[in-house]
Amino acid sequence: MKTSARKNVLSKWLKTKAILKDPKVRMLVPETRRMNEKSLGKMLRRYSMVYIKPEAGTYGNGVMRVEQGNDSYSYQEKEKKRVFDSFPSMYQSIVRNKPKRPYLVQKGIHLLKYKGRRFDIRVMVQRNRKRAWEMTGMIGRVAHPRKIVTNYHCGGKPTEVRTLLKPFVSGENLSKIEKTLSKAGYDAAKALSRTYPGLNMVGADIGLDNRLRPWIIELNTNPDPYIFRHLADKSIARKVLSYARALKRIPKAKSKPKRYSNRSLSNKPLQR
The missing domain is CATH 3.30.470.20 (ATP-grasp fold, B domain)
Structure with missing residues (x-):
């Protein structure tokens, strides 16, 4: 290995x-697969709702929630949701709007x-x-x-x-x-x-x-x-x-500067 x-x-x-x-x-x-038109369609038929996300993304950027209804398809990224009457039209929209990098599809x-x-x-x-x-x-x-x-x-x-x-x-x-x-x-x-x-x-x-x-x-x-x-x-x-x-x-925690009271300062000899 x-x-x-x-x-x-x-x-x-x-x-x-x-x-x-x-x-x-x-x-x-x-269940998680590399995303293409075939794998996304298959996973949607199996689970009705899936998430797709960049293979190397961070902070939730580029993540989309994809759903299959009785007579419609939809996906949401951030706050915007798009609805389509067919899977091919939805998939083409996803391809146009997602970053040009590999994506994964995961059971929702x-x-x-x-x-x-x-x-x-x-x-x-x-x-x-x-x-x-x-x-x-x-x-x-x-x-x-x-x-x-x-x-x-x-x-x-x-x-x-x-x-x-x-x-x-x-x-x-x-x-x-x-x-x-x-x-x-x-x-x-x-x-x-x-x-x-x-x-x-x-x-x-x-x-x-x-x-x-x-x-x-x-x-x-x-x-x-x-x-x-x-x-x-x-x-x-x-x-x-x-x-x-x-x-x-x-990074290591910064050490706090020492604080001196007026009394302790007054007892110190003056620097000459």
Whole structure:
């Protein structure tokens, strides 16, 4: 098996192929194909709703939600939705409007909603001082009410995971869901690192459907650690950021200048 020492893998296709090798993780991955007219048509007939996205895109840019109705087809990018009376006319519009680069098509997951807005969970997994993978933090991301992606850079709102889950589950079951999400992120990072052992940080974006089944929507090998500052529990952000600094993924924290009281200054001998 070929492996790579790189710390960042941009290709969503390569990351998907890598984690599909793990039987535990494979069952959590929505069907994903390289997009062309044939594969998009086939996936739409199978699932009625799919997402298409750039193979190497970031921040949710270029992602489209594509749907097949009884007598129409549609796709939405950002806040704009286009409707067509045939698949060929829709596909030609997609080709004209998308960036000229490879795209993937992925089974659409009908995500749980919080106050009418879709959300997913970012699970941060980092290598610790012993080089072992460790789940260091989880945070919810709630989509902008008029957009299809949850990314913070596209208007997504960082939110406590428990706040998002409480309308659907409580007590011990809530804790079980949190453990399931944590394990899914951990297992995905570990599976990905078998092909790319140089990785040291993975942000797993995990969605829950209406049966509370987790789905690994995407893995980010250059995840933003600063988003965890939005959590009320500041110890989580401190841990995530300290690990990121130790792994040299973000700059070291600047030391604060020393402050002197008037009294301490008055006791110092004058410089001559």
